[in-house]
Amino acid sequence: MFIAKMRQITYPNGEKLTRSVVPFNADDVTYFPNEDEINEVLPKIDEEYQKLIETFQKEELETFPKALDRFFENVSKFAIVGDLIDVLVKDLNVDVEVVEKALTNTSWFQQLTDNIGSEFRKVKKVDAVKYAESVRQLVEVFGLNYTLTLLRKHGIRMKRSTVMALCRVAGETPKIKELIRKGLKLTIAFELPSVGEEDREKIAEELLLKDYPEAKRYLKKVKRGLS
DSSP: EEEEEEEEEETOOOOOOOOOOOOOOOTTOOOOOOOOHHHHHHHHHHHHHHHHHHHHSSGGGGGGHHHHHHHHHHHTTTEEEHHHHHHHHHHHOOHHHHHHHHHHHHHHHHHHHHHHHHHHOSSSSSSSSHHHHHHHHHEEEEEEOHHHHHHHHOOOOOOOOOHHHHHHTTTSSSHHHHHHHTTTTTHHHHHSSSHHHHHHHHHHHHTSSSSHHHHHHHHHHHHHHHH
């Protein structure tokens, strides 16, 4: 699973269409998928987004949350989708509040907040990767500040730094996520250095074999070597 963003793109003929893209930032440690994965997943997201728009245009506003649920049910298998509110406001010609209200009335939103709430205080998470991805999906849709507000409304008083650390884990490579599922602690994964994917994966493999105190010492040694 990777991070995709919705963007309104203007083509040479002047036509504007909303499409999914995979942003690239050389300074970011977020996983960037290979070309085959991009070519397979993005058309599926675009198809589901078009269905969402067509459903809204054909049916009453009250059905919008159900249409959003179908969208997320189908795209969440492949990617965490961001910047959705901005494009929906433009494509549907509605107020931001209309879209935000519909999103928070979905089963998708309830499931995410339920999952986050159930895992929040657990030392040993049932699925630490899903927990991190749930937080990242909220942030990608609602933004960091509003996500913190929404979580507080659901009794989850999560620190900004924790949300940001979980977002980083949710954007990690498939291999590092698998290492977390095998036992690499979230709090250790939070501290992986900002190096290339292969080097980061090798460091994570080493950390998996160590207990918590050893892992902390190893991380300090690695970071000293990078400074």
